[in-house]
Amino acid sequence: MQKIRYFDHAATTAVKEDVLKEMLPYFSLNYGNASSIYSLGRHNKKSIEEARQRVAKAINANTKEIYFTGCGSESDNLAIKGTVYANKEKGNHIITTKIEHPAILNTCKTLERQGYKITYLNVNEKGFINLKELEQSITKETILISVMFANNEIGTIQPIKEIGLIAKNHNIYFHTDAVQAVGNVKIDVKEMNIDLLSMSAHKFYGPKGVGALYVREGIEFERIQDGGHQEKNKRAGTENVPGIVGLGKAIELIYKNFDEYNNKLITLRDYYFSQIENRIKDVKINGDKENRLPGNANVSFKGVDAQELLLYLDAKGICASAGSACTSGSSSPSHVLVAIGLDEDLAGSSLRVTFGIDNTKDDVDFLVESLVEIVEKLRKSN
Numbered sequence: 001m002q003k004i005r006y007f008d009h010a011a012t013t014a015v016k017e018d019v020l021k022e023m024l025p026y027f028s029l030n031y032g033n034a035s036s037i038y039s040l041g042r043h044n045k046k047s048i049e050e051a052r053q054r055v056a057k058a059i060n061a062n063t064k065e066i067y068f069t070g071c072g073s074e075s076d077n078l079a080i081k082g083t084v085y086a087n088k089e090k091g092n093h094i095i096t097t098k099i100e101h102p103a104i105l106n107t108c109k110t111l112e113r114q115g116y117k118i119t120y121l122n123v124n125e126k127g128f129i130n131l132k133e134l135e136q137s138i139t140k141e142t143i144l145i146s147v148m149f150a151n152n153e154i155g156t157i158q159p160i161k162e163i164g165l166i167a168k169n170h171n172i173y174f175h176t177d178a179v180q181a182v183g184n185v186k187i188d189v190k191e192m193n194i195d196l197l198s199m200s201a202h203k204f205y206g207p208k209g210v211g212a213l214y215v216r217e218g219i220e221f222e223r224i225q226d227g228g229h230q231e232k233n234k235r236a237g238t239e240n241v242p243g244i245v246g247l248g249k250a251i252e253l254i255y256k257n258f259d260e261y262n263n264k265l266i267t268l269r270d271y272y273f274s275q276i277e278n279r280i281k282d283v284k285i286n287g288d289k290e291n292r293l294p295g296n297a298n299v300s301f302k303g304v305d306a307q308e309l310l311l312y313l314d315a316k317g318i319c320a321s322a323g324s325a326c327t328s329g330s331s332s333p334s335h336v337l338v339a340i341g342l343d344e345d346l347a348g349s350s351l352r353v354t355f356g357i358d359n360t361k362d363d364v365d366f367l368v369e370s371l372v373e374i375v376e377k378l379r380k381s382n
């Protein structure tokens with residue numbers, strides 16, 4: 001069988017062995033409902049609280065400020081709808097950006113249909129918002145600012161602490177979609193003035209179908225799903241104990257080995273960039289070189305159709321992405337690449353490669369050799 005080389009860690013990651021090991025007993029041996037009073041259930045409640053402590057510790061939050069959800073998308077929905085519904089009397093204006101994940105953009109579109117006003121901030125050619133534009137967008141009606149921590153397509157890391165300070169000075173809640181940042185960036189919600197933060201386990205070697213939302217103590221927010229009283233009455237549904245245990249273990253592990261992991265990804269990424277720039281002409285690196293996710297490389301290959309490129313890479317066992325996984329399959333250009341100023345052709349020639357824990361220099365060499373060959377072939381056939 002052909003060897004698979006996986007360079008799509010921003011789409012999802014494999015569950016780590018140690019994470020899986022910790023999850024397994026909760027599927028069959030410890031199957032009790034965590035809300036039950038007998039010990040089979042009570043034991044699981046304890047495991048959930050241990051996971052909550054691990055999450056809180058990783059981002060310097062308090063344990064009671066962490067709520068478990070069904071995914072990153074749900075955390076985003078709960079963060080935004082939950083706070084604006086609970087704070088209706090304070091205003092109806094939300095500020096976000098043009099480069100958010102669909103979980104934020106489509107939540108905002110739904111709220112627009114309900115009468116909320118949304119400002120979508122521009123970004124510059126590197127993908128950064130302008131702090132002056134942010135401050136000028138604030139009105140008396142503004143109740144929430146939601147800016148993603150790091151972008152899933154181009155890896156740009158926003159000046160989160162400064163954004164949080166602006167929100168704080170104006171008495172506005174600040175939410176950040178940190179689904180790409182958790183595990184890749186050190187996060188301190190107190191120091192960074194973050195009021196709400198979303199994360200998803202499957203982006204940092206935990207299981208799919210479980211996320212968490214941090215909400216600073218004292219912030220009013222409403223549940224958006226009706227049912228039982230789980231998660232302090234904020235998120236109905238029988239707790240996904242194995243998933244929650246897995247999320248807790250995964251976040252603890254990733255931060256325990258943070259420096260080693262971070263250095264490894266940066267080394268692979270920068271080696272990839274230098275190889276591509278040296279060996280293929282007419283390439284453009286998208287995003288910022290400094291304030292960038294350690295494993296993210298987004299490159300436009302002028303004159304090459306990225307969808308075609310992906311098929312040729314797949315034939316060699318290489319998994320990568322054009323734009324984000326959520327937009328691939330649709331032929332419209334990535335809203336992120338358009339927002340940073342790429343024309344439709346260049347946006348459609350962009351390849352996102354995201355490195356992860358098991359990638360080696362040998363993998364990158366194979367990727368580069370393959371790209372040299374395929375890009376030349378596709379450019380000739382045009």
Ligand SMILES: *Cc1c(COP(=O)(O)O)cnc(C)c1O
Binds near residue numbers: 010076200203
């Ligand atoms: C993956 C992702 C999400 C969605 O998380 P799910 O758990 O897949 O719902 C939200 N925001 C960003 C930035 C992401 O990368």
